[in-house]
């Protein structure tokens with residue numbers, strides 16, 4: 088990763104923050120985003136104290152101009168983007184479709200799908216200029232199968248992320264831009280645990296439902312992100328790579 092420039096959205100906590108630290112530890116130059124300034128600045132300082140190179144840019148991925156600004160700042164700093172990890176996302180609404188407002192539906196699509204589109208648009212423009220790159224989009228098992236637990240808008244958005252990934256991979260293969268999606272099942276990040284721990288026994292129930300008998304940690308996922316970022320995956324594009332403990336196998 089030495090001298091590679093990595094641009095990450097949704098990196099003020101959880102998987103994105105772990106990826107920012109992992110890429111910086113591997114000597115990459117990391118530019119990362121999120122809305123929370125305190126968390127972003129703390130991660131930036133921490134990486135720099137460990138000798139890494141990282142810059143936080145406050146960005147809301149639902150606002151196209153902010154994403155354009157973050158990408159152009161990255162180009163101003165380093166002249167190129169080699170790897171983009173589009174990870175910003177979350178389920179913003181729990182409840183059945185018949186109770187969901189249009190606004191709740193659209194907000195979920197804006198964050199998870201349109202936010203990914205905004206990032207890809209400017210990353211692809213930059214990568215075309217510099218001769219190629221690798222884009223990794225965070226989808227979910229909810230991006231390849233239905234989930235009947237009141238998260239339909241999130242399911243629709245993450246299916247959209249997989250579709251956008253495949254279309255972009257074909258559209259830009261000849262530009263040497265690879266585009267892949269991560270199919271992630273339940274993953275014990277701080278935010279996810281906060282939600283799950285509100286319901287007694289839920290963590291154990293979800294763990295037991297996993298074919299491998301446990302939920303993932305960010306450490307289970309990071310090696311696949313660095314693999315897709317590296318030349319070791321140079322024949323892989325348009326893939327929805329499942330790192331899901333067997334969840335989508337059945």
Ligand SMILES: NC(=O)c1ccc[n+]([C@@H]2O[C@H](COP(=O)([O-])OP(=O)(O)OC[C@H]3O[C@@H](n4cnc5c(N)ncnc54)[C@H](OP(=O)(O)O)[C@@H]3O)[C@@H](O)[C@H]2O)c1
Nearest residue numbers: 097098099100101102121122123147148176273274276278
């Ligand atoms: N944890 C799981 O079980 C699981 C399973 C499958 C897929 N995923 C996906 O994995 C990704 C990371 O999730 P995580 O568990 O690590 O959760 P997390 O800690 O909540 O991370 C989500 C990140 O997205 C950012 N974000 C949210 N809204 C944003 C916006 N409008 N603009 C810019 N950034 C925004 C958050 O930063 P700010 O709040 O600072 O903006 C945060 O850095 C998400 O795409 C999620 O859908 C998670």
